[in-house]
Amino acid sequence: MNGDVLIKVIDLKKHYLGGKVKALDGINVEIQTGEVVVIIGPSGSVKSTLLRSLNLLEIPTGGSIIFEGVDICDPKQNINLHRQKMGMVFQHFNLFANMNIIDNMTIAPRKRLKKSKDEATEKAMELLKRVGLADRANDYPSQLSGGQKQRIAIVRALCMEPDVMLFDEPTSALDPEMVGEVLDVMKSLAKSGTTMIVVTHEMGFAKEVGNRVIFMDGGKIIEEGTPQEIFENPQSDRLKSFLAKVL
Amino acid sequence: MNDFFASVVDKFTRCFIAKSYWKMILQGFRDSLIITFFSIILGLLIGVILATIRTSYDKNEESLKIKGGIGYWSLKILNSLCKAYIAVIRGVPVVVQLLIWYFIILATQKNSIIVAVAAFGVNSGAYVAEIFRGGIMSVDVGQFEAGRSLGFNYVQTMIHIIIPQAFKTVLPTLLNEFIAVLKETSIAGYVGITDLTRAGAIIRAQTFEAFMPLIAVAIIYLVTVIVLTALFTRIERRLRNSER
Numbered sequence: 001m002n003g004d005v006l007i008k009v010i011d012l013k014k015h016y017l018g019g020k021v022k023a024l025d026g027i028n029v030e031i032q033t034g035e036v037v038v039i040i041g042p043s044g045s046v047k048s049t050l051l052r053s054l055n056l057l058e059i060p061t062g063g064s065i066i067f068e069g070v071d072i073c074d075p076k077q078n079i080n081l082h083r084q085k086m087g088m089v090f091q092h093f094n095l096f097a098n099m100n101i102i103d104n105m106t107i108a109p110r111k112r113l114k115k116s117k118d119e120a121t122e123k124a125m126e127l128l129k130r131v132g133l134a135d136r137a138n139d140y141p142s143q144l145s146g147g148q149k150q151r152i153a154i155v156r157a158l159c160m161e162p163d164v165m166l167f168d169e170p171t172s173a174l175d176p177e178m179v180g181e182v183l184d185v186m187k188s189l190a191k192s193g194t195t196m197i198v199v200t201h202e203m204g205f206a207k208e209v210g211n212r213v214i215f216m217d218g219g220k221i222i223e224e225g226t227p228q229e230i231f232e233n234p235q236s237d238r239l240k241s242f243l244a245k246v247l
Numbered sequence: 248m249n250d251f252f253a254s255v256v257d258k259f260t261r262c263f264i265a266k267s268y269w270k271m272i273l274q275g276f277r278d279s280l281i282i283t284f285f286s287i288i289l290g291l292l293i294g295v296i297l298a299t300i301r302t303s304y305d306k307n308e309e310s311l312k313i314k315g316g317i318g319y320w321s322l323k324i325l326n327s328l329c330k331a332y333i334a335v336i337r338g339v340p341v342v343v344q345l346l347i348w349y350f351i352i353l354a355t356q357k358n359s360i361i362v363a364v365a366a367f368g369v370n371s372g373a374y375v376a377e378i379f380r381g382g383i384m385s386v387d388v389g390q391f392e393a394g395r396s397l398g399f400n401y402v403q404t405m406i407h408i409i410i411p412q413a414f415k416t417v418l419p420t421l422l423n424e425f426i427a428v429l430k431e432t433s434i435a436g437y438v439g440i441t442d443l444t445r446a447g448a449i450i451r452a453q454t455f456e457a458f459m460p461l462i463a464v465a466i467i468y469l470v471t472v473i474v475l476t477a478l479f480t481r482i483e484r485r486l487r488n489s490e491r
Contacts, residue, residue: 084398
């Protein structure tokens, strides 16, 4: 193991059309256990591509991702075993439409972690209570509001007891009045010491909860630092003009 | 008026009762149903396998290409074979296919019904494959990604998440295909099977009466399709209820 480093991204590249389009152009970053890292940047800066590369939903064309000491880009690795330890929350929730809430939450622990139905249900109900949705356990996703769906999506990922949580613009598809309830769940997660990597446009969240902020543009990391460094003392012109527009 | 009824009754008697032609109609109907049933089963089997290969290739091409090796190449070859099969089946009229099975591929097979099942089943398989492929592809890619992100492998994601959702969307189109198969079997007479249509044709030739046998045959097909449709509507409703 690499001591405290949970994920180490080395010279990660994602090229299309034989290198003509460089979506990710040599990304180097380290994520430590317990850290909350927020990735910000303008649209098209491939923040999501970087996040989705971390659990290989996007397949990088170069470089490596060391997760818990193993290079998961190595084709010999069983990626499914690593993905189990990386919870992911999507912009569009992606709750399984053919299952009710409790099945959404228990199917992966049962099929992948071989938990008993009772054990998985108990854990799921406990998490549902934490996000105040225990009474919706038997409902189907189509019966829930966006904010409720996203809170369920977060606890569904937590049912697998992951070592890191990846958030891909979790509040971007929500009505404004529902953003708060989802951010609250994420804040309490951060407080409990969960390692989190969050792609978001919520600058308030980045400032308040982030331990570290990464600013990306054009497939590269332009600046990274503490929220104070990024928001109060930006170095690059690109970041300055970005913050001038969003703050 | 009385004359009219009398002539209708007379025609009906001559066409169905007098020489027990109704038995031929019934046996023809039975054979049509047998051919339809087994063709649908064979078509579903072929279709699901083909759709699985085609979508696996489309969904995994990128990752397999990077991994390389035998997995990628075998899937690529299988995928090309599936595409060729679908192209050939869709490009050749089903009557011609039936005759090819009868006179060439299964020339030694004495049982014509088996020949017909092979021909109609293999034909239907190509269409079912495309129906299922469309269904699988219509499921939001996010559902697939969510499954994979929880650690499910490709097959588990398909079985637990994608196929149940795809099945619901393909039901109406699948019914269409089943109805098409039932009606396609009306050409089974070409290879010496006395199916429903053929039975009607024989009666027409024997009695010189066209109206009665043709309308009778048409009504039997129509009723069968209506029953099939009602059955599917029920299944659809039940599936929809399970989601709400």
